[in-house]
Amino acid sequence: MPKSKRDKKVSLTKTAKKGLELKQNLIEELRKCVDAYKHLFIFSVANMRNSKLKDIRNAWKHSRMFFGKNKVMMVALGRSPADEYKDNLHQVSKKLRGEVGLLFTNRTKEEVNEWFTKYTEMDFARAGNRATFTVSLDPGPLEQFPHSMEPQLRQLGLPTALRRGVVTLLSDYEVCKEGDVLTPEQARVLKLFGYEMAEFKVTIKYMWDAQSGRFQQMGDDDLPESAPESSEESESEDEDD
Numbered sequence: 001m002p003k004s005k006r007d008k009k010v011s012l013t014k015t016a017k018k019g020l021e022l023k024q025n026l027i028e029e030l031r032k033c034v035d036a037y038k039h040l041f042i043f044s045v046a047n048m049r050n051s052k053l054k055d056i057r058n059a060w061k062h063s064r065m066f067f068g069k070n071k072v073m074m075v076a077l078g079r080s081p082a083d084e085y086k087d088n089l090h091q092v093s094k095k096l097r098g099e100v101g102l103l104f105t106n107r108t109k110e111e112v113n114e115w116f117t118k119y120t121e122m123d124f125a126r127a128g129n130r131a132t133f134t135v136s137l138d139p140g141p142l143e144q145f146p147h148s149m150e151p152q153l154r155q156l157g158l159p160t161a162l163r164r165g166v167v168t169l170l171s172d173y174e175v176c177k178e179g180d181v182l183t184p185e186q187a188r189v190l191k192l193f194g195y196e197m198a199e200f201k202v203t204i205k206y207m208w209d210a211q212s213g214r215f216q217q218m219g220d221d222d223l224p225e226s227a228p229e230s231s232e233e234s235e236s237e238d239e240d241d
Contacts, residue, residue, distance in 0.1 A: 023072050030076035030102075031085055033064050034210065037104040041112055041218075042092060042206040045099045047129070047198040052121050056202065060105070067101035087213030095206055109207055113218065116204050125197035127184040132197045135175040135190065142167045145192075153192075156185050 034040065045053070045067070057065050066073060074093040078084030084093075092102075105112060125131070142160070145153065145167045153160045159170045175193070176186050190197065205219045 023069075023075075026066075026069060026072050027076040030066065030073060033066075033104040034077070034085055034089070037063070038106045038210050039104070039109065039112070040092065040208040040210070041103040041105070041204050042095050043101050043103055043116070044203050044205055044219075045101065046201045046203070047123065048099055049121075049123055049200050052123070052200045053202075055121075056119070060103070063103060063105035063107065065101060065103050070096040070100070073102060086210070088208060088215045091215040092206070092208050100205070103204075109218070112207075113204055116202050119202065121200040122196040123198045123200055124191040124195075125182055125187055127182055127187045129182050129187070129198055131176040131178055131180040131182055131186075134178045135193070135195055137169055137173045137175060137193070139169045139171050139173075142169055156189050156192075158189065 053065075053067060074096050076085065077089040077093045079093050080090050084090040103112070137158075141163070142153075143166060147162055147165050147167060150160055150162050150167045153167065158173055160167055161170055162168070175189050175195075176182060180186070182190070203219050206215065206217055208215045
């Protein structure tokens with residue numbers, strides 16, 4: 001009788017070794033970037049979206065971005081003056097908490113600040129985000145939805161029914177009020193009706209200069225709140241573009 005593929009044993013030693021190699025490779029890449037680029041910026045992310053961070057990476061192919069794995073980045077840069085890779089990099093490590101990343105670039109401070117100040121993208125809010133405005137729906141036909149969607153809309157709390165095969169909202173319905181912390185159902189309804197409330201924004205917080213070793217603050221020290229990413233998305237880190 002053939003063995004099931006599920007019976008295949010996985011060596012934990014090999015798995016641990018591979019994880020260690022990946023961390024070591026990341027440490028080496030970070031240190032290469034410290035040596036190669038003039039400036040290192042710490043940025044924070046509000047309403048993290050992997051697809052939009054990828055767009056920024058594509059726009060900044062002349063530079064390198066790292067996001068995620070804060071502890072590994074701290075090891076690469078050094079946590080204290082005694083073990084830092086270069087002067088004052090332990091100051092960078094102190095700020096690696098929450099949804100922050102590193103940008104290595106030869107662009108000037110002014111160029112970086114100007115580009116990221118202007119860059120913003122809207123997206124659909126997720127559960128846990130706050131509603132930025134009130135959304136109310138008027139009764140009547142919802143012709144944008146196929147009849148097969150009616151049970152799903154009803155399950156989300158909307159007073160709907162099929163009228164001559166057309167999905168119809170039977171009465172006024174308030175999806176959310178401004179300032180509400182959105183539930184999964186509210187977030188889903190807002191997405192179905194095309195209301196975008198989440199602003200994806202990257203903010204430059206700090207800068208480290210490779211030549212002088214100077215570390216300086218550029219933005220406020222508060223980190224933005226974000227709705228949680230899925231388990232798959234929350235592990236995002238730098239990919240070599």
